[in-house]
Amino acid sequence: MAAEAASARAAAEAAARQSYGKLVAFLAARTRDVAGAEDVLADAFAAALERWPRDGVPDRPEAWLLAVARRRGIDAVRRRLTREAGQDHLALIAEELEAGMAEQEIPDERLRLLFACAHPAIDPAMRAPLMLQTILGFDAAAIASAFLVSPATMAQRLVRAKARIRQAGIPFRIPERQELAGRLTAVLEAIYAAFAEGWLDAAGTETRRRNLASEGLWLGRLTASLLPNEPEALGLLSLMLFAEARRAARRGPDGAYMPLAAQDTGLWDHAMIDEAERLLVVASAMEGLGRYRLEAAIQAVHSARRSRTTGGTDWPALATLYEALLKLTGSPVAAINRAVAVARLDGPRAGLDALEAIGDPRLADYQPFWAARADLAAQLGDREQAAAAYDRAIGLERDEAVRRFLLAERDALDRGTV
Known part of the structure; x- marks a missing residue:
């Protein structure tokens, strides 16, 4: 039994x-x-x-x-x-x-539900959490953790948002052209949030996150197929495909974290990368400039390392793309990555100066900022600053494999082998 x-x-x-x-x-x-x-x-x-x-x-x-x-x-x-x-x-x-x-x-109404959740009558701050719960089944506690509020508060807000759909009679439909742009942004953000949540589970072993990356990809494919003339929908799908194509290379045989530069490109899913590149070409030929197309273009530059003819990374192109993304979004994450690209081009001092110039208080608790700072300080021979930054990064990291990687870097610093 x-x-x-x-x-x-x-x-x-x-x-x-x-x-x-x-x-x-x-x-x-x-x-x-x-x-x-x-x-x-x-x-x-x-x-x-x-x-x-x-x-x-x-x-x-x-x-x-x-x-x-x-x-x-x-x-x-x-x-x-x-x-x-x-x-x-x-x-x-x-x-x-x-x-x-x-x-x-059973007819699939998920895309229509996504647009209902992104309706102007719904509080903008609640659109992504509402989509994550109704489409993906996230519980309020998990969503609350991601959005830095208490589980009780998030649960109350979700109840109110669902009641709003019923009370306002919000229709389950794809919006007309004139109202599409504003609501599409919210839908794409929610799809990417779902994918990113699954992406965090590199080994695919966490029940809560299992299948979320593929769910995000499915929703991305559906959106792109129904809205083939929306460049950002195509750009988001391209971005997710580039990222998912590297899943098998993100951990070594022993489960060790493998940074992008150290990944075995032979483990990448080349058919998926080819599909991502085709989508990006189509999206890039359309008017305007959007976040997801820029991020997909960045991933395309990294993916070019698989080529036998180049085999390297085009750092000038990455610096230019991150600069454009930073101007478009103001994202401190884009600023960090731009600083890393600047360091590759102009040396670690220029990169560290660019990193310190960001000045966003949110980075005080953002592990990649401290990991980048530690690496650049170590390259400059400033072991004291590097050690402090590594300690901060290690303390902030929750992924055990990444923690082990950072600890190994910190140990190498102590041994003087960096």
Whole structure:
């Protein structure tokens, strides 16, 4: 019995990873009741954990979960029927029952849900957290950690945002051209946030983050396919493909962290890089200049190291691209990377000066800033400054593999081998 229960739980977890957002989006598409959709889906997953060990995992877990969730939703509607609202609700029940009899594939409404979450009626600060929860199933605590607020505060804000979708009657649809630009930015940011969360788990071993990079890629592909004339949608997909192509090279055979410059390019997914380059060419031919196209172009420069003819990194191109990204976004992360490129071109003193000129207080707790400072100070022979910066970077890093890498660099500094 224990084996059956474990198998059922694994099947339910797999269905949650693969189908959570799809099922929430489909259930909420007509009612616009996102919280209600999440509630009935939670009931469906609870029913799966109860029944699947006894009855076996169904052939189509996603369809089974949808059918149970629909029944729970219909039961909830029946319980709150009133004379005044009865006819509308009864019509909805009939429609749901009729749809429930069909054996067709479940329509995918996730992109429409993303745009609903990015509607102007939703607080801009809550759009990305709302998307992360409704599409990817992140819990409030995980989102709160990413956005530096308490779990209770984030939970309350998410409840209000979902209620706003229902109360304002926000439609689940792709916006018209005149309103697309503003909401597309919020959608792309949320997709990239999902991908980045999965990207942090280089080995793919953390349950909470598992499959998030592929989920982000899927949403990116969907957005690009539905909006083929939006250069930033193409640029984001290109950027994510460049990054994902290097996943196998990010850790050594023993799990050691491998910085980009030390990665074995033979482990990169060259077909994925080729696809990213094709997308970037198409996006770059379109008007304007955007963040994601610039970041994809930066990744293209790094990926050129796989070429037998060049085999190196075009640091002047990287410095130029990071300068453009910095002017466009004002991002301190772009400023750090620009400083590293400047150091490659003009020496470590010029790079360290550029790093210290950033002056953004947020960098006090940003590990890459201190790691870059430590490396440049070590190159200048300033062991005291380098050691202090390494200590700060090590204290801020949570990834054990990266911590070991930084500790090794710090040890090399102490031995005088840097």
